[in-house]
Amino acid sequence: MDFLRPASWEEALAAKAAHPTAVPIAGGTDVMVEINFDHRRPEYLLDLNRVGELAAWEVGQDTVRLGASVPYSAIMEHLRAELPGLALASHTVASPQIRNRGGVGGNLGTASPAGDAHPALLAAGAEVEAVSVRGTRMIPVDAFYTGVKRNALAPDELIRAVHVKKADGPQQYSKVGTRNAMVIAVCAFGIALHPETRTVRTGIGSAAPTPVRAKEAEEFLNAALEEGGFWENGRIITPSVAKRFAQLVAGACNPIDDVRGTAAYRRHAVGIMARRTLGWTWEQYRGTRRTLEGAA
């Protein structure tokens, strides 16, 4: 095994181009487990800790450009207003020690269906900045996950950052596990209201071969909210609409039975989380509307 230690982003890209089998390591919270358990013996380890810019973020007009190795603890502490869904998801990651090291770039690189960040990224809307010596391409996060622990990266590409849309409305994240800390999701759900575009987006974790959006459920809900004038009148969402939304979200799952839970349980639980988080975010939306109306 060789330990490659690029001092800059350019050096890292050159190293990855020269050694496409090199395994990037930043927080190490996935890679080191595999090495410790002898599940993986990469020819090269590509340490990204020395590339300082990967741990930085920039808040722009419409998006946050989140460096690939910004630790979850920093997202929780500094980006709660801009990325509320991702901040909530970050808070459910493992433990403080792990959140101090792990980041979204690693979650995307590993592309486990159970990765905590994915549902939040899908719901908020995000693009992955994939870079190689050949150039940069922006991959919509919906198209990034290609299979169980597989992603759209080419062998010579590294994740530089993920560009996440800044919240324009309430966001929520919910995760089922056996305890509050140190849990791999049995299943998870993220939701984001986008009042500017009058749309709702979703993300399902750990209930299909890849993280997925519940597109049919989104389309149904968007149409129902539009038709009933809910965005304008701020009324409580009709229970039958919420119920149908939850059913369609559950229907978007394609889960398996495994040690953490059965397929049937996952489908059921995702439906429950969909209904609850829709209620929570909608209440928040109605609340902010009322505050604004009261102030005006």
Next chain:
Amino acid sequence: MRVTITVNGRPQEADDVWEGESLLYVLRERMGLPGSKNACEQGECGSCTVRLDGVPVCSCLVAAGQAEGREVVTVEGLADYARHREDAHPGTGCAAGTCGTSLDAAQRWQAGPTGARSADSAELSPIQQAFIDAGAVQCGFCTPGLLVAADELLETRPSPSDQDIREALSGNLCRCTGYEKILDAVRLAAARQEEAVR
């Protein structure tokens, strides 16, 4: 490969380190500092918790090469680290090498009552003393990781709520089911810290 790490305020070197080796292995097997415990090797249990550039991490998930040139505090150096917390260079040692904990002293470090230490070995840190006073140590295996995590909590949040304590220690498992007394110990250390400030 050779790895140079500042451990407990003093620069240390390890040779013939395998590229896939963890920081934990280097500390325990190459530097003779077995205070950080090796249990799950997957970041579940927290018994290998150390400070890496001040941040609590699972040393089993840090590749040794990633720690090159960085600063590590282990439980063996915790007393000295706590004593120098207010210094200009907490945990980093000073140029003359008179601060920090030497490898030799760290290797011989044993927990004992305050005041009974020889001149060159550190006394207990407040959190260590509180663990003893509260009876928060049973088999002791999880204790080093808990001490490092709890010490960092009290550094960043001097008056933690119970929720803060639970959250900060959520990545440290104790299988003797001693959590209540561990919580007591952290509360005790926090209360003593507050009193000292007053």
